[in-house]
Amino acid sequence: MxxxxxxxxxxxxxxxxxxxxxxxxxxxxxxxxxxxxxxxxxxxxxxxxxxxxxxxxxxxxxxxxxxxxxxxxxxxxxxxxxxxxxxxxxxxxxxxxxxxxxxxERGVAQQVTITDVQTSGKRHEFALRSDSGPLDEPLVYQGSAPDYRVGQQLTVLTDPRRQVELADAEDVxxxxxxxxxxxxxxxxxxxxxxxxxxxxxxxxxxxxxxxxxxxxx
Known part of the structure; x- marks a missing residue:
């Protein structure tokens, strides 16, 4: 069975x-x-x-x-x-x-000199001048101790389309x-x-x- x-x-x-x-x-x-x-x-x-x-x-x-x-x-x-x-x-x-x-990608490098600075709180706006004349856009720095000074020369990158603020080339x-x-x-x-x-x-x-x-x- x-x-x-x-x-x-x-x-x-x-x-x-x-x-x-x-x-x-x-x-x-x-x-x-x-x-x-x-x-x-x-x-x-x-x-x-x-x-x-x-x-x-x-x-x-x-x-x-x-x-x-x-x-x-x-x-x-x-x-x-x-x-x-x-x-x-x-x-x-x-x-x-x-x-x-x-x-x-599209920024234009320019040699500039800082000619003036306007400060409002921690916002610093540095006026710039190139060989062709003053730039109509400042270099903006947010902070309490900027490394820039009047008379300093540096290279900045500017956007031809003006969509992006100019910046110090070393910071880009x-x-x-x-x-x-x-x-x-x-x-x-x-x-x-x-x-x-x-x-x-x-x-x-x-x-x-x-x-x-x-x-x-």
């Missing part, structure tokens, strides 16, 4: 579903960071010639959103707070890249701003991976602590 065989019982890998869910959440947070960088950089290019308040405000909102998402993923604040460091590189790079790239570094964006993107991605791993471990420990005790047989 033959005994009917039963179908094999499927083997369920413990923790496979939570691990997959943590991986998905980590990818979403990392993708959010890259999206913030891409969108804010694009907005910076689209608003060239307008106020930089738009990419600055949008960048601040994006950085805050990434910080909150990182905290939810990690289930702790300390890693989210540390992510502010690459966030500064993201904000500065995405806001400053467009105007500096424009000046490097589009490649440096791209490097800042890369550093910010790498930093945010590493933080997302670390937060995803630690958050998964913390959630797993919470599930183990709340799991019911097995019944004795």
């Amino acid at each position: 033959s005994v009917a065989s039963h179908p094999p019982t499927p083997v369920v890998v413990a923790g496979a579903r939570p691990a997959l869910w943590s991986l998905v959440l980590t990818a979403v947070v990392a993708g959010l960071g890259l999206a913030v960088i891409a969108v804010n950089t694009l907005v910076g290019y689209l608003t060239v010639g307008l106020s930089q308040a738009v990419p600055i405000c949008l960048g601040l909102v994006g950085c805050f959103a990434f910080t909150v998402a990182l905290r939810l993923l990690h289930r702790a604040w300390w890693l989210a707070v540390l992510s502010v460091v690459p966030a500064l590189f993201v904000l500065v790079g995405s806001v400053q890249l467009a105007p500096e790239a424009v000046l490097q 570094d589009a490649a440096g701003k791209r490097a800042m964006l890369v550093f910010g993107a790498v930093g945010w991605t590493l933080f997302a991976l670390l937060a995803g791993w630690r958050g998964h471990v913390r959630r797993a420990r919470g599930r183990q602590a709340s799991a019911p005790l097995p019944l004795p047989y």
Whole structure:
């Protein structure tokens, strides 16, 4: 008499579903960071010639959103707070890249001499004069201790379309701003991976602590 065989019982890998869910959440947070960088950089290019308040405000909102998402993923604040460091590189790079790239691509270099300065609070406007006459656009410096002085000679870059303010040629570094964006993107991605791993471990420990005790047989 033959005994009917039963179908094999499927083997369920413990923790496979939570691990997959943590991986998905980590990818979403990392993708959010890259999206913030891409969108804010694009907005910076689209608003060239307008106020930089738009990419600055949008960048601040994006950085805050990434910080909150990182905290939810990690289930702790300390890693989210540390992510502010690459966030500064993201904000500065995405806001400053467009105007500096424009000046490097189509800017006209001119040798000028500072002839006068007007100060209003921390805003300093330096009047400039080239060999062909005075420039109708000042060199603006925001800060309490400018490195410029009357009589100083320097090279500035001016935009023929007048969409971007003239700037000291030594301060224009589009490649440096791209490097800042890369550093910010790498930093945010590493933080997302670390937060995803630690958050998964913390959630797993919470599930183990709340799991019911097995019944004795």
